Amino acid sequence: MSQILIHTPSYVWAILAFLVLRGVLALRERDITPVRLAIIPLVMLVLALQSVGARYGLGSAAMGAWLAGAALIGLQRWTFGGSRVVAGKAAGTLRIRGSWAPLGMMLAVFVVKYAIAVLQAVRPQLADGAGFALPACGLLGLCNGYFLGQLARDLAAGRAILGAQRGGARVLAATE
Numbered sequence: 001m002s003q004i005l006i007h008t009p010s011y012v013w014a015i016l017a018f019l020v021l022r023g024v025l026a027l028r029e030r031d032i033t034p035v036r037l038a039i040i041p042l043v044m045l046v047l048a049l050q051s052v053g054a055r056y057g058l059g060s061a062a063m064g065a066w067l068a069g070a071a072l073i074g075l076q077r078w079t080f081g082g083s084r085v086v087a088g089k090a091a092g093t094l095r096i097r098g099s100w101a102p103l104g105m106m107l108a109v110f111v112v113k114y115a116i117a118v119l120q121a122v123r124p125q126l127a128d129g130a131g132f133a134l135p136a137c138g139l140l141g142l143c144n145g146y147f148l149g150q151l152a153r154d155l156a157a158g159r160a161i162l163g164a165q166r167g168g169a170r171v172l173a174a175t176e
Contacts, residue, residue, distance in 0.1 A: 015110070023104075026102040027100065030096060030098075031088040031093040032088070032095075034158050037085075037158070038151055040102065044105075044143070045147070045148065048141075048144045051113050055127075061130060061134060062133040062137040065135070065138035069139065069142040069144075070142070073149060074152070082153070083154050083158075084096050084097045094154075094158045094162070101146070105146050115136065116136055
């Protein structure tokens with residue numbers, strides 16, 4: 001295990017530090033624009049698709065497992081998940097409640113991607129086998145689906161909040 005950790009490139013630890021920092025920042029309530037709200041889910045999506053596509057191919061069964069996991073949890077978060085947003089203090093912003101979930105999801109994606117990379121380096125025949133690739137990619141899909149479903153739920157709520165603010169401003173301007 002120590003050899004694996006020693007031979008891990010420095011940039012991997014920098015990525016982990018960045019993810020932990022972003023996860024810790026997500027613990028506190030903050031005002032954010034809808035565009036900034038989408039950054040981490042989209043970055044995690046690109047990283048997962050790049051990883052699965054590069055290792056197993058975009059048309060592979062592993063990509064199918066990723067899609068199934070993403071769709072399952074994405075629909076669950078969209079349908080049954082609560083929104084984390086309310087009106088922000090400044091016009092055009094949303095106040096997002098702090099949560100442990102983003103930190104947990106980012107660390108889960110990191111651990112799965114790290115395990116795939118280590119296994120690919122140490123035992124490539126095992127990493128390429130369906131017995132590893134399908135569950136690993138399905139797990140990545142679950143994590144990405146969580147991010148995407150929550151983002152969709154929050155953006156829908158944010159659109160309603162910001163639309164109500166704009167409508168209220170028009171009514172106020174018309175009465176003046």
